[in-house]
Amino acid sequence: MTDLTIENHGDLIASDRVEGTAVYNRQGERLGKISNFMVDKRNGQVRYAVLSFGGFLGMGHDHYPLPWSMLAYDTGQHGYVVDLDKQLLENAPRYGADQRPDYDDGYGRNVYQYYGLIYPW
Amino acid sequence: MTDLTIENHGDLIASDRVEGTAVYNRQGERLGKISNFMVDKRNGQVRYAVLSFGGFLGMGHDHYPLPWSMLAYDTGQHGYVVDLDKQLLENAPRYGADQRPDYDDGYGRNVYQYYGLIYPW
Numbered sequence: 001m002t003d004l005t006i007e008n009h010g011d012l013i014a015s016d017r018v019e020g021t022a023v024y025n026r027q028g029e030r031l032g033k034i035s036n037f038m039v040d041k042r043n044g045q046v047r048y049a050v051l052s053f054g055g056f057l058g059m060g061h062d063h064y065p066l067p068w069s070m071l072a073y074d075t076g077q078h079g080y081v082v083d084l085d086k087q088l089l090e091n092a093p094r095y096g097a098d099q100r101p102d103y104d105d106g107y108g109r110n111v112y113q114y115y116g117l118i119y120p121w
Numbered sequence: 122m123t124d125l126t127i128e129n130h131g132d133l134i135a136s137d138r139v140e141g142t143a144v145y146n147r148q149g150e151r152l153g154k155i156s157n158f159m160v161d162k163r164n165g166q167v168r169y170a171v172l173s174f175g176g177f178l179g180m181g182h183d184h185y186p187l188p189w190s191m192l193a194y195d196t197g198q199h200g201y202v203v204d205l206d207k208q209l210l211e212n213a214p215r216y217g218a219d220q221r222p223d224y225d226d227g228y229g230r231n232v233y234q235y236y237g238l239i240y241p242w
Contacts, residue, residue: 003127011161011224011225011236012159012224013158013159013162014157014171015159016156016157017157019137022179035137036136036138037136038136039133039136041132042132044168044190045161045165045166046166046167048133052157068165085196093192100135
């Protein structure tokens with residue numbers, strides 16, 4: 001379990017410490033964990049934190065890209081908190097572990113629109 | 122070996138695919154590999170890619186934070202290329218695997234200054 005309150009590097013976090021960190025919603029339900037970031041190659045901006053959960057016997061987790069701006073870190077829960085009802089994830093954009101999509105503008109707009117956000121690029 | 126030319130997600134790269142990617146200098150010498158990113162918590166900006174190499178029998182690699190802007194991806198070499206002489210790394214800011222520093226402004230200024238860059242924050 002990653003504890004970012006103990007290992008705090010100023011205002012920076014290490015990508016390999018965030019991978020695996022738990023994600024909760026505001027009701028305190030554990031939604032899953034962060035599997036990785038998606039980063040803009042040109043300017044180094046993190047665009048998505050990918051939430052993973054589900055699958056059979058822990059195999060083949062589904063991956064849900066969440067716009068980075070949706071995540072806040074909660075020192076009390078030692079995890080990220082998103083304002084996201086579990087039911088909303090049922091139809092959310094997702095992909096299997098072995099089928100990463102092209103993160104093009106069309107895909108990005110779909111993800112942002114699903115979560116009621118304006119696609120900023 | 123990560124091949125970002127085959128697995129290209131539009132303009133985005135996956136953090137867990139970059140971790141482990143080889144880093145070369147312009148002379149074609151392999152300097153090491155990327156161990157992780159350091160990311161600004163507030164805005165999701167990647168500030169450093171951490172280069173790792175050295176250590177005894179591959180144990181206890183040293184970690185060298187490189188400003189993100191120093192790295193370019195080379196599809197021919199399937200790795201990142203930095204304009205960095207091997208000798209310059211001899212005295213470069215570094216830390217052991219179990220001693221991550223506070224990435225505060227003082228540390229950041231030292232790193233940028235060492236590589237002849239202006240600290241932009």
